[in-house]
Amino acid sequence: MVKVTLKDGTVREYPLRITLAQVAGEISPRLGKEALVASVNGRLVDLAYELTGDAAVQFFTFEDEEGRQAFRHSTAHVLAQAVQRLFPGTRLAIGPAITDGFYYDFDPPRPFSAEDLEKIEKEMQAIVRADFPFQRVELSREEALKKFAQAGETYKVELIKELGDEAVISCYTQGEFTDLCAGPHVPSTGRLKAIKLTSVAGAYWRGDERNKMLQRIYGTSFPKKSQLEEYLYRIEEAKRRDHRRLGAELDLFSIQEEGPGFPFFHPKGMIIRNELEQFWRQEHYRHGYQEIRTPIILSRSLWERSGHWDHYRENMYFTKIDDQDYAIKPMNCPGCILVYRSRLHSYRELPIRMAELGLVHRHELSGVLHGLLRVRCFTQDDAHIFMLPTQVKDEIIGVINLVDYFYKIFGFPYKVELSTKPENAMGSEEIWELATNALKDALHEKGMEYKINEGDGAFYGPKIDFHLEDCLGRTWQCGTIQLDFLMPEKFNLVYIGEDGQKHRPVMIHRVIFGSIERFIGILTEHFAGAFPLWLAPVQVKVLPITHRHLAYAQEVYGRLLKEGFRVELDERSEKVNYKIREAQLQKIPYMLVVGDREAAGGSVSVRHRQGGDLGSVALDRFIELAKREINNKALAPELAKEPKSGIEASAG
RNA sequence: GCCGGCGUAGCUCAACUGGCAGAGCGGCUGAUUUGUAAUCAGCAGGUUUGUGGGUUCAAGUCCCACCGUCGGCUCCA
Numbered sequence: 001m002v003k004v005t006l007k008d009g010t011v012r013e014y015p016l017r018i019t020l021a022q023v024a025g026e027i028s029p030r031l032g033k034e035a036l037v038a039s040v041n042g043r044l045v046d047l048a049y050e051l052t053g054d055a056a057v058q059f060f061t062f063e064d065e066e067g068r069q070a071f072r073h074s075t076a077h078v079l080a081q082a083v084q085r086l087f088p089g090t091r092l093a094i095g096p097a098i099t100d101g102f103y104y105d106f107d108p109p110r111p112f113s114a115e116d117l118e119k120i121e122k123e124m125q126a127i128v129r130a131d132f133p134f135q136r137v138e139l140s141r142e143e144a145l146k147k148f149a150q151a152g153e154t155y156k157v158e159l160i161k162e163l164g165d166e167a168v169i170s171c172y173t174q175g176e177f178t179d180l181c182a183g184p185h186v187p188s189t190g191r192l193k194a195i196k197l198t199s200v201a202g203a204y205w206r207g208d209e210r211n212k213m214l215q216r217i218y219g220t221s222f223p224k225k226s227q228l229e230e231y232l233y234r235i236e237e238a239k240r241r242d243h244r245r246l247g248a249e250l251d252l253f254s255i256q257e258e259g260p261g262f263p264f265f266h267p268k269g270m271i272i273r274n275e276l277e278q279f280w281r282q283e284h285y286r287h288g289y290q291e292i293r294t295p296i297i298l299s300r301s302l303w304e305r306s307g308h309w310d311h312y313r314e315n316m317y318f319t320k321i322d323d324q325d326y327a328i329k330p331m332n333c334p335g336c337i338l339v340y341r342s343r344l345h346s347y348r349e350l351p352i353r354m355a356e357l358g359l360v361h362r363h364e365l366s367g368v369l370h371g372l373l374r375v376r377c378f379t380q381d382d383a384h385i386f387m388l389p390t391q392v393k394d395e396i397i398g399v400i401n402l403v404d405y406f407y408k409i410f411g412f413p414y415k416v417e418l419s420t421k422p423e424n425a426m427g428s429e430e431i432w433e434l435a436t437n438a439l440k441d442a443l444h445e446k447g448m449e450y451k452i453n454e455g456d457g458a459f460y461g462p463k464i465d466f467h468l469e470d471c472l473g474r475t476w477q478c479g480t481i482q483l484d485f486l487m488p489e490k491f492n493l494v495y496i497g498e499d500g501q502k503h504r505p506v507m508i509h510r511v512i513f514g515s516i517e518r519f520i521g522i523l524t525e526h527f528a529g530a531f532p533l534w535l536a537p538v539q540v541k542v543l544p545i546t547h548r549h550l551a552y553a554q555e556v557y558g559r560l561l562k563e564g565f566r567v568e569l570d571e572r573s574e575k576v577n578y579k580i581r582e583a584q585l586q587k588i589p590y591m592l593v594v595g596d597r598e599a600a601g602g603s604v605s606v607r608h609r610q611g612g613d614l615g616s617v618a619l620d621r622f623i624e625l626a627k628r629e630i631n632n633k634a635l636a637p638e639l640a641k642e643p644k645s646g647i648e649a650s651a652g
Numbered sequence: 653g654c655c656g657g658c659g660u661a662g663c664u665c666a667a668c669u670g671g672c673a674g675a676g677c678g679g680c681u682g683a684u685u686u687g688u689a690a691u692c693a694g695c696a697g698g699u700u701u702g703u704g705g706g707u708u709c710a711a712g713u714c715c716c717a718c719c720g721u722c723g724g725c726u727c728c729a
Contacts, residue, residue, distance in 0.1 A: 103724095111655070111656065112656080113656080113657090114656080114657070198723090199656085199657090199723055199724070200655085200656055200657085200723090200724085201655065201656065201723060201724030201725065202654060202655025202656065202724070202725060203654095203655080203724070203725045203726090204654080204655095204725055204726065207725070207726070208726080209653080209654070209725075209726045209727090213654060213655055213725075214655090214725095215655075215656085216655090216724070216725075218723090218724075244722095248663085249663095255721095257702080257719075257720055257721090260719090260720070260721090315727090315728085360729090362728080362729085364727075364728075365653050365654090365726075365727065366653070366720090367653065367654070367655095367724090367725080367726085367727095368653095368725095368726080368727065368728080369721090370722095373729090374727095374728075374729085375729090378729065380729065456728090465729090476728095476729080477728070477729055478729070479729090480729070511729070513729090514729045515729045517729090518729060519729090543687095543688085545685080545686065545687055546685040546686060546687095547685060548685075573683095573684070573685065573686085574685095574686080574690090574691080575684095575685085575686045575687095575690085575691065576686065576687055576688060577686085577687090577688070577689060577690070577691095578686090578689085578690055578691080579688095579689095580687095580688050580689055580690095581688095581689035581690055582689085582690085583689090584688095584689055585689080591688080593687065593688060595686095595687055596687090597687085605687080605688080607688055612688075613687095613688055
């Protein structure tokens with residue numbers, strides 16, 4: 001007998017060599033049906049695993065991360081089986097589970113087409129119906145190498161060769177198909193009920209563009225068809241929030257063929273931009289920053305000195321003036337440094353925080369451009385902090401706090417990453433270690449969770465990155481804090497210390513929004529175009545019911561305009577329903593319907609884009625509440641908070 | 653930049669295997685005077701289909717190149 005300790009602490013006894021599938025069935029029929037994989041003493045295993053001693057056992061279903069991953073990974077194997085059936089000679093690379101599904105990289109005789117996907121999907125369904133069990137076999141390195149070399153699976157051979165000595169090499173077989181795999185897998189292909197292949201794309205072997213480009217097939221799978229349908233529906237819904245679509249529908253910005261990657265901001269987009277910038281300025285002055293502005297074109301000698309000429313040239317645009325070489329700035333730091341250097345500074349002045357809304361241009365590969373989220377010119381809400389070495393930690397923490405304060409205003413959840421020394425870096429190992437540790441210390445002091453991105457730092461220093469999500473859950477770097485000991489060296493920056501001698505300051509490069517353009521893109525998707533009142537391009541729209549009410553509507557409109565609202569008046573001879581529909585589609589926060597009743601009482605009938613008809617209220621009261629909502633930068637409407645009777649009671 | 657898809661009116665889309673380029677929305681004009689998500693009628697709108705070549709009696713449709721765009725890869729704010 002073996003003693004099995006379950007997740008809830010209960011201990012049960014079972015005969016020796018009982019399989020986990022049997023244990024699950026014993027615990028409950030439902031668990032027997034839904035369990036996909038399990039862990040034994042913390043190690044993930046298949047349900048076919050036989051217990052040979054006392055163990056702590058935990059079962060995982062599709063509801064658990066572990067179960068879901070095994071489910072998707074098993075589907076990837078079925079995909080590979082189908083592909084090898086239909087396209088003999090296709091070599092296999094890797095096929096992991098990802099957040100919402102899985103992919104598999106193939107090296108086929110010819111690229112896959114969209115029609116191929118349908119065929120493959122059909123074949124996968126046949127494999128699911130066949131209900132092949134996934135069978136695990138462990139084998140020695142030699143056996144594995146021989147097996148895959150014979151099969152011509154060169155990528156697998158490469159993978160096996162790289163496995164560590166201690167690694168257990170295992171294969172999984174379903175039907176006629178065998179793949180190298182650590183597992184675990186679900187019991188059989190029949191579990192994979194609902195499968196959808198979503199796209200084909202090129203992907204370099206091991207993600208390195210020097211390697212061969214493989215064909216990657218993406219897909220997803222669920223235990224139930226309804227779950228798959230729900231997922232596909234959710235994706236469609238998410239696409240409705242796409243900032244590129246909303247940007248056109250709400251007339252915020254456009255990108256034209258004449259300027260790929262160079263966005264045009266329309267009047268309504270400019271309002272959002274200007275509100276963001278105004279808020280940004282106010283907060284930066286409050287937090288001890290000064291603002292500067294530096295030129296967009298600067299001479300080659302500056303970029304040589306800063307290191308950009310050597311380390312960043314592929315991303316830069318160049319021009320000539322009077323036969324001299326100039327570059328269009330890809331970063332603001334060299335310009336800012338010139339401002340710092342324009343006079344001598346005392347240690348008493350430090351830290352000096354110089355902010356700049358700087359327009360930078362970077363050459364990005366054509367294939368990566370993406371609406372406002374990846375462009376070739378963008379405005380960084382940049383700042384460079386020059387400080388004493390002793391001030392480093394406090395300054396970093398100050399910036400972390402500022403980022404947090406900003407993102408909370410918008411209600412953005414964010415992820416933090418620490419990026420370390422890249423391949424083409426300037427400077428010594430020691431200096432990089434010093435800088436990286438300073439960033440780590442600050443993060444630890446703040447008790448923040450973060451992920452490390454090896455080799456992802458800027459060429460002049462390591463950085464802390466703040467990532468936000470778009471409508472499909474893809475993350476984009478927005479805020480960043482970069483610690484830099486090198487630029488001060490390159491530019492021979494100094495301050496005069498207490499001792500009257502020259503000393504070297506340390507520098508931080510940082511952005512909060514990151515790029516105003518990208519931030520607006522994220523903002524648009526986050527709010528699905530329904531911006532909070534303080535950002536909404538049009539805050540209020542006045543809708544007279546008939547021509548008869550035009551005079552009063554104009555009065556309301558004029559009053560709101562005078563009070564500083566961004567207000568529009570719909571004077572067209574259309575039905576109210578029509579006007580409302582249009583205002584709704586434009587996601588205008590407040591619609592004020594005015595007719596006989598309102599004209600008589602000096603009131604307005606308030607409709608909120610999300611809250612619907614809120615009843616009638618005195619114009620003065622509406623102004624008061626709307627102003628409060630704007631000043632608080634509220635995320636939820638101020639008026640809808642009041643009980644309806646309260647609004648009506650205050651009507652004039 | 654690489655792999656694959658796509659490109660027809662301002663927008664969304666149609667035009668069977670090559671055979672005279674269409675509809676809805678939007679716009680304009682007029683009628684209508686309307687109480688919380690689409691009132692009705694008329695008119696205009698394409699230098700003829702992203703651009704340039706080619707095949708063909710005939711090309712939106714087939715072929716090639718380029719541009720743009722979408723999804724990935726790589727790269728990054």
